[in-house]
Amino acid sequence: MKWTTEEIMKMDKFKRINIINSITGIKPANLIGTRSRSGATNLAIFTSVFHMGSKPPFIGMLFRPDKDVRRHTLENIRETRQYTINHVNDQIIEQSHYTSAKFDAGVSEFEGCGFKEEYIEGFSAPFVQESKIKIGLTLEEEIPISLNDTIIVVGQIEHIIIEGNCLMENGYIDLENSQSVGVSGLNSYYSLNKKKDLPYARVEEMPDFKAR
Amino acid sequence: MKWTTEEIMKMDKFKRINIINSITGIKPANLIGTRSRSGATNLAIFTSVFHMGSKPPFIGMLFRPDKDVRRHTLENIRETRQYTINHVNDQIIEQSHYTSAKFDAGVSEFEGCGFKEEYIEGFSAPFVQESKIKIGLTLEEEIPISLNDTIIVVGQIEHIIIEGNCLMENGYIDLENSQSVGVSGLNSYYSLNKKKDLPYARVEEMPDFKAR
Numbered sequence: 453m454k455w456t457t458e459e460i461m462k463m464d465k466f467k468r469i470n471i472i473n474s475i476t477g478i479k480p481a482n483l484i485g486t487r488s489r490s491g492a493t494n495l496a497i498f499t500s501v502f503h504m505g506s507k508p509p510f511i512g513m514l515f516r517p518d519k520d521v522r523r524h525t526l527e528n529i530r531e532t533r534q535y536t537i538n539h540v541n542d543q544i545i546e547q548s549h550y551t552s553a554k555f556d557a558g559v560s561e562f563e564g565c566g567f568k569e570e571y572i573e574g575f576s577a578p579f580v581q582e583s584k585i586k587i588g589l590t591l592e593e594e595i596p597i598s599l600n601d602t603i604i605v606v607g608q609i610e611h612i613i614i615e616g617n618c619l620m621e622n623g624y625i626d627l628e629n630s631q632s633v634g635v636s637g638l639n640s641y642y643s644l645n646k647k648k649d650l651p652y653a654r655v656e657e658m659p660d661f662k663a664r
Numbered sequence: 665m666k667w668t669t670e671e672i673m674k675m676d677k678f679k680r681i682n683i684i685n686s687i688t689g690i691k692p693a694n695l696i697g698t699r700s701r702s703g704a705t706n707l708a709i710f711t712s713v714f715h716m717g718s719k720p721p722f723i724g725m726l727f728r729p730d731k732d733v734r735r736h737t738l739e740n741i742r743e744t745r746q747y748t749i750n751h752v753n754d755q756i757i758e759q760s761h762y763t764s765a766k767f768d769a770g771v772s773e774f775e776g777c778g779f780k781e782e783y784i785e786g787f788s789a790p791f792v793q794e795s796k797i798k799i800g801l802t803l804e805e806e807i808p809i810s811l812n813d814t815i816i817v818v819g820q821i822e823h824i825i826i827e828g829n830c831l832m833e834n835g836y837i838d839l840e841n842s843q844s845v846g847v848s849g850l851n852s853y854y855s856l857n858k859k860k861d862l863p864y865a866r867v868e869e870m871p872d873f874k875a876r
Contacts, residue, residue, distance in 0.1 A: 454784070454825050463835075472718040475799055475824060477692030477751055478846040478856055479715070480837055502714050503691070504726065505812040506684040509669060512726075514716065517812060520822045524840030545860055547873050550788070553865040566873030572666070587687055593811055595845060599818060600717040606811060612687060613815055619665065623675075623682030627690055627848050634690040634846055636839050639862050644690055644846060644854040649758055653765040660779030661759050 474637035481540035481635045483548055484513075485562075485569075485578040491576050493569060494524045495561035497551050499635045501537055509609040511589060517601035530620065533591040534576050538583035541598075541631040545641050570628035583629045584615035612644060624649075647653055686849035693752035693847045695760055695789040696725075696773075698740035705781060705790050706736045709763050711847045713749055717847035721821040723749065723801060729813035739848075741817060745803040746788050750795035753843040757853050759794075784823055796827035796842045 479499035486494045500514035515526050529535050540548040544567075549559040562569050568581035579586045590645055591609030596603055600606060618630040625632075627644045634642045651657065672680055672681060691711035698706045712726035727738050741747050752760040756779075763773040774781050780793035791798045791850055801819030830842040837844075839856045846854045863869065 453828075453831065454823065457681070457820070457822050460721070460821070460824060461719075467835035469807070471824065471837070472721045473715060474835075474837040474839075475797065475821070476713050476715050476723055476749070477694060477797070477844050478690055479692070480689030482689060500714060501688050502712060502726065503685060503688050504809070505728075505814060506681045507673075508812070509672070509684045510812060511688055514714065514724075516717075521731065537688070542859070546862065546871060549862045550865045550870050550873070553867045553870060555867060557776050563874070564867075564870075580698070585687065585689070594808045595805065595807070595809065597716070597818075598718070600722060601736075602717060604816070606809075608669070609672070609684070609687070610669050612672060612683065614665050616665075619683070621828075623679035623686075624852055625686040627852075627854060632689050633859065634856060637836050639864070640836055640839075640858060641860045641862065642839060642856040643859050645857060646852060647754070647845065647855050648853045649851055650761045650853065653762045655765045655767060655776075658765055659758060659764050661762070662775070 456621040464652045469627065471635050478634040478636060478642060481548065481633050481641065483540060483551065483580050483583065484525050484566070485536040485538060485580060486525050487532060487576055487578060488528050489531045492558070493562050494528055495551050495565070495567060495580065496525045497540065497548050498572070504606060510592060511587070511607050511609065513605045515605060525586055526603070526605070529591050532576055532662040533605065535589055536577045537578045537587040537589065538580035539585040539630060539632040541584055542633060543631065545581050545633060575611060584618055585625060585632065586613040587611065682849050690846040690848060690854060693845050693853065695750040695752060695792050695795065696737050696765065697748040697750060697792060698737050699744060699788055699790060700740050701743045704770070705772045705774050706740055707763050707777070707779060707792065709752065709760050710736045716818060722804060723799070723819050723821065725817045725819070727815040727817060738815070738817070741803050744788055745800055747803070747819065748789045748791045748793035749799040749801065751797040751844040753796055753840060754845060754855055755843065756794050757845060777800065787823060791825065796830055796845065797837060798825040799823065
């Protein structure tokens with residue numbers, strides 16, 4: 453099937469949003485933990501976290517426009533400049549998904565969705581105890597995208613917590629052992645199965661693909 | 665295991681890069697197809713493609729600094745303002761990986777890695793015939809990130825091509841049927857297995873997680 457943008461924009465609204473939301477491929481499922489200045493914790497699932505650089509170690513995250521709805525995660529990051537990124541794994545998919553429900557003011561998603569808060573000394577944002585891969589970050593910069601009023605929040609990694617068998621000798625995280633999951637669109641969760649570790653790509657060591 | 669950034673920065677260079685590169689979780693594997701003004705095609709694997717918005721339909725992509733090395737993909741996008749994003753699937757993992765090798769000038773990665781070019785009338789950038797999910801985009805804006813000299817290229821979707829059984833009734837792409845793959849770091853490829861489709865999250869319809 454082929455469509456032009458014009459044809460896509462004429463589709464049923466939800467179908468259109470679902471196609472556009474899932475067309476880029478798999479997205480990482482992460483829980484963002486924050487705390488307001490007054491001490492209230494917040495936890496929210498995001499699929500917009502992306503690697504931005506290794507030196508310094510920067511991670512980016514896209515936020516939707518904050519015009520109409522209150523964005524507690526973004527407000528808390530602005531207030532305290534600290535936040536955590538925690539991988540969603542196989543065992544906590546449903547709990548994680550429901551952090552996106554609209555809880556009453558004063559109810560933390562940690563409590564509402566059955567997660568335990570975990571802390572590192574000298575760092576105020578809450579980690580998710582049930583997660584096996586966790587990152588603590590400080591806000592480095594907000595980049596407003598005028599094109600569509602989204603905001604890219606760039607954070608610098610301050611702390612990394614990795615559970616036992618998830619880190620390989622060479623520094624790679626084994627996403628099968630960490631049981632980390634991916635998301636397509638907003639609602640479809642996928643488990644990850646390692647297929648292949650390939651070497652750094654050199655022309656001299658390349659298989660002959662032309663012969664296929 | 666817990667590390668602070670200070671401890672991470674003291675690690676062996678490659679181990680450090682691998683940890684930072686894989687810590688955000690799964691990334692989508694996509695082939696970017698471009699053509700120079702003089703007609704030479706180029707194909708390169710990227711894991712930095714991300715959803716930016718549905719209306720208008722924008723897709724972002726992070727490019728590393730273009731100081732030292734020539735970035736043919738970015739040069740071609742600047743010249744022609746057109747490019748394609750093509751999902752890597754199970755059958756073309758190795759071919760796709762080797763598009764990152766340094767080919768001699770004048771050798772297209774389409775040829776070198778055994779891919780067939782596919783075209784849509786009125787659109788100059790090449791699609792990858794072997795891919796099941798393909799997007800044709802026009803350059804909307806380049807956003808320079810001064811923090812670390814990376815560049816975010818924002819494209820607007822112009823064409824979408826989806827093979828037979830990959831699109832669900834509601835508009836979701838079934839990444840298991842499309843056999844799309846994910847990447848951890850630079851070299852580890854993962855296949856995707858659908859675990860769960862969850863409904864839009866409403867507090868009233870939520871399971872009782874506290875009782876666990």
